[in-house]
Amino acid sequence: MNFKALILNLDYTPVAICTVQRAFLLVYLRKAILLEANSTFALHTVNETYSMPSVIKLNRYVDIPYKKVVLNRDNIFKRDGFTCQYCGNTKELTLDHLVPKAKGGKTTWNNLITACKTCNSKKGNASLEETGLLLNIKPYRPSYIMYLKDLSGNNYEEWKPYLDTKNIRVA
Ligand SMILES: [Zn+2]
Structure with a gap:
C-alpha cells in the first residue's frame, strides 16, 4: 500500500x-x-x-x-464534495458556470460549481435568478x-x- x-x-x-x-x-x-x-x-x-x-x-x-490549489474540474468537484450544489445529486456531475460563459462568466473558483447534468441543462445559459435554482454554497477558492x-x-x-x-x- x-x-x-x-x-x-x-x-x-x-x-x-x-x-x-x-x-x-x-x-x-x-x-x-x-x-x-x-x-x-x-x-x-x-x-x-x-x-x-x-x-x-x-x-x-x-x-x-x-500554495494555490489548481483550478480544475477535479478540484472543483472535491471542494463541492462530489455533489451537485443545486439538488444534492452525486451522479453525472458536470461543471456549471454560475454566470454563463455566453454572458461573460469567467472560469474562476467563484464562478464554477458542481452541477449534475439535469440541473446544468435546466440552468442552461440563464442566470441563477432567472432559473430559480437555489445554491447550497457560495463558491470559494479553497x-x-x-x-x-x-x-x-x-x-x-x-x-x-x-x-x-x-x-x-x-x-
Ligand atoms: Zn442537480
Whole structure:
C-alpha cells in the first residue's frame, strides 16, 4: 500500500504530503522528528521494525511560497464534495458556470460549481435568478490547508488534529 505522511513546518503548520519513505528518510537524516506514527502498520526490514511515520515536523522553518490549489474540474468537484450544489445529486456531475460563459462568466473558483447534468441543462445559459435554482454554497477558492484536509480522507486519523484549522496559527 502507498502510505502518505503529513509534513509540518517548525511552527506546526501543514506544508505538504509526502510518501512514507520520504518521511522516514527525513526523520532518519534528522531533518524532521516523528510526531505521530501510523497506528496500524510498521516498516519492517530483515532485522528491525520501525514506526511508520504519519506526521512529521521539520527541524527548521522553511519558507513556503503561498500554495494555490489548481483550478480544475477535479478540484472543483472535491471542494463541492462530489455533489451537485443545486439538488444534492452525486451522479453525472458536470461543471456549471454560475454566470454563463455566453454572458461573460469567467472560469474562476467563484464562478464554477458542481452541477449534475439535469440541473446544468435546466440552468442552461440563464442566470441563477432567472432559473430559480437555489445554491447550497457560495463558491470559494479553497485554501491549501483545506485541500490537504480533503486529501486526508478518513484513513489518516493521526493527521486530523494537525489539519484542524482551529489549531492552525496563521502567520
Ligand atoms: Zn442537480
